[in-house]
Amino acid sequence: MIIDAHMHLPSDEPDLESKKRLLLSDIKVNSVDIGIVISDSESESTIGSMDDCAELFSDCPNVYAVAGISPYIKFEEQFEKLKKYLTRGCFVGIKLYCGHEPIYIDDSALKPVFGLAAEFNVPVLFHSGWDNAQYAAPERVKAAAVANPEVRFVCCHCYYPNLAECFEALKGCPNVYFDLSSVADDPEKSPLIAAVLERFVPEMPERFIFGSDYGCCDQRRHIDFIEALNIPTEYRQMLFSLNAEQLYKI
């Protein structure tokens, strides 16, 4: 069983229905059983806004959604809206785009978002690594995780390409999970990243989540990358589906 816990709507399709159709056909081709689609924090976006994603897959029992939000974009309005959607069970998580936007993960402006996540018991996902990585540097993630022990944090991309630094700094924070989306994007870096995962997955097998960043990255390549890791079968199953089932309650 495979849960791809980090997907986006394909940006090149002209409208929401065709984005949905393509995504559903691609997960079928790649034998992905369940997908989690993450919306943008912008009110208009080629990957879909919170509103766009709230009900797009409501007729698909195998696709769930996560809502993007930003303290900089119509925050009060979006916050109230998100609360309503969470009450109705439309979203299984909340995403912050630290680095895409100038928000530090331990910024006090995010307190209301963490409060909402705790109230509805959904995890807070955040972008890390790649460009502008300082906004979710491991020490800041640690500060946020320690200050908000009731919140489960999902570190997307694991401070790519510095995964080892990320795992080392955060292994003592049991409320931080590691979403492996986009880490297999560059085949040249893959052998090194595989070695890091083969070292850290056995140390904390319950905290790794499979994701591909479908919409931006190749889903098949990410599946093949995890399949090829030299880790016990039991841990691979946890990574591919069991951990995400528990984390997102699906």
Ligand SMILES: [Zn+2]
């Ligand atoms: Zn993403």
